Amino acid sequence: MEVLPSPATPGPSNIVYGLEDRIPFGPSLLVGAQHVSAMVVGTITPPLILAGVLKFSQADTAYLISIALLASAFGTWLQCRQRGPVGSGLLSVTGTSFAFLQPLTVAGQAGGLALMLGLSCVTAPLLIVLAPFISRLRTVFTPLVSGVVVLLIGTSLIPTAFYGLAAPVRPGAPGWLGLAIGAAVVAVIVVAQATGKAWARIAGAACGVIVGCVLCGLVGGLHAPEPGTGAWFTQPRLLPHGFAYDWKFVPPFAFVYLVSLLEAMGDITATSQLSGLAPTGPAHWRRLSGGVLADGITSTVAALFGGFPSATYAQNNGVIQITGVASRRVGYVMASILAVLGLFPAIGRWVTVMPPAVLGGLALMMFGLVAVAGIRLLLSAGLGQREGVIVALSLGVGLGLPTQPALLASLPEFARSLLESGISAGGLTALVLNLAWPAKIPAAVHL
Numbered sequence: 422m423e424v425l426p427s428p429a430t431p432g433p434s435n436i437v438y439g440l441e442d443r444i445p446f447g448p449s450l451l452v453g454a455q456h457v458s459a460m461v462v463g464t465i466t467p468p469l470i471l472a473g474v475l476k477f478s479q480a481d482t483a484y485l486i487s488i489a490l491l492a493s494a495f496g497t498w499l500q501c502r503q504r505g506p507v508g509s510g511l512l513s514v515t516g517t518s519f520a521f522l523q524p525l526t527v528a529g530q531a532g533g534l535a536l537m538l539g540l541s542c543v544t545a546p547l548l549i550v551l552a553p554f555i556s557r558l559r560t561v562f563t564p565l566v567s568g569v570v571v572l573l574i575g576t577s578l579i580p581t582a583f584y585g586l587a588a589p590v591r592p593g594a595p596g597w598l599g600l601a602i603g604a605a606v607v608a609v610i611v612v613a614q615a616t617g618k619a620w621a622r623i624a625g626a627a628c629g630v631i632v633g634c635v636l637c638g639l640v641g642g643l644h645a646p647e648p649g650t651g652a653w654f655t656q657p658r659l660l661p662h663g664f665a666y667d668w669k670f671v672p673p674f675a676f677v678y679l680v681s682l683l684e685a686m687g688d689i690t691a692t693s694q695l696s697g698l699a700p701t702g703p704a705h706w707r708r709l710s711g712g713v714l715a716d717g718i719t720s721t722v723a724a725l726f727g728g729f730p731s732a733t734y735a736q737n738n739g740v741i742q743i744t745g746v747a748s749r750r751v752g753y754v755m756a757s758i759l760a761v762l763g764l765f766p767a768i769g770r771w772v773t774v775m776p777p778a779v780l781g782g783l784a785l786m787m788f789g790l791v792a793v794a795g796i797r798l799l800l801s802a803g804l805g806q807r808e809g810v811i812v813a814l815s816l817g818v819g820l821g822l823p824t825q826p827a828l829l830a831s832l833p834e835f836a837r838s839l840l841e842s843g844i845s846a847g848g849l850t851a852l853v854l855n856l857a858w859p860a861k862i863p864a865a866v867h868l
Contacts, residue, residue, distance in 0.1 A: 460737060467489070549714060683844075
């Protein structure tokens with residue numbers, strides 16, 4: 422196991438439980454619950470969005486949500502377990518990918534769920550095919566490129582936290598109330614971090630959520646979930662909506678999987694660094710290959726049972742940094758929680774009623790820490806004149822281009838799908854510039 426000696430990395434001194442440490446059940450359950458609270462809404466949101474746009478029935482929508490949670494449990498278990506070539510062996514977490522919303526919507530409008538899931542089945546194995554060759558791309562996906570991608574993931578997610586902070590806590594409540602509750606959540610987490618105590622770091626995010634929920638309850642902003650419809654137990658079914666495909670829809674799906682591969686490499690690299698491992702060397706490329714392979718298997722299995730494509734999530738890196746727990750054994754606990762939520766919809770509904778202001782405060786902290794992980798990767802790569810220019814242009818493209826929808830709409834469809842995501846636009850800019858401008862060793866100028 423490689424340990425990165427650079428001071429830019431977290432280092433073992435900042436880790437309460439390392440990658441292979443056996444963590445007691447109590448703390449592992451607490452940390453696992455925090456991971457679930459960080460990603461469960463993101464996992465069920467894409468099916469909810471698609472159900473609303475395409476007018477799915479309540480029964481189909483409920484099934485899609487259950488399969489999304491079960492696929493997340495399966496993918497997280499694969500990632501953490503690492504058997505043979507499958508899995509990163511890290512505390513990596515998977516969930517439904519937002520990147521596929523546009524191609525899934527187009528496919529759904531053309532052929533319904535049968536075409537949406539059929540195309541997912543056909544294209545998901547692309548990751549399985551590419552995974553063994555990732556180590557040969559080490560000159561392409563350097564720490565500089567990965568750092569830009571992780572930084573863009575964090576900065577692109579941060580604005581979403583404010584949707585929750587700006588949402589009304591209850592009808593007629595002042596607009597600042599959600600911001601105040603979110604600030605209280607952040608304050609609890611910061612105080613827990615400042616104590617320097619291991620138990621405080623582990624429980625800090627959970628305490629922040631509890632405080633936020635109590636405050637919401639005091640002002641009338643905490644409600645029980647609405648009664649559900651359908652069976653109390655979800656039984657996964659093979660190809661529940663049939664199977665259909667049309668080759669003209671394959672290229673957009675295949676491209677998004679390539680973008681997903683780039684993001685997964687950045688996320689796994691950040692997790693490696695936060696776990697005290699070097700983001701270089703054969704062991705690192707083994708983790709990347711296994712992580713991408715696990716994502717491909719998860720997406721394929723999810724599609725076969727009526728679910729949408731999955732991807733490695735970035736926000737859970739923030740939980741690792743907050744709690745100081747990098748033990749992959751937490752992933753097994755988390756997978757168990759997600760499986761229970763997926764199999765028993767009535768339980769899952771209680772998790773999804775967390776007030777938006779509480780989620781917003783938690784997300785603000787976590788997404789900011791994801792961006793910090795990207796900065797650490799960039800520092801480990803060294804920020805000379807060349808690297809500074811590449812990072813500057815990549816961030817400019819990644820953060821600026823998505824703000825101009827009229828400009829994007831004027832582009833050909835392929836270019837638009839390539840550039841409408843700031844992560845892919847900025848990541849591809851970094852990748853091209855890194856190849857076109859070879860590094861000189863040693864760098865002469867440092868910014």
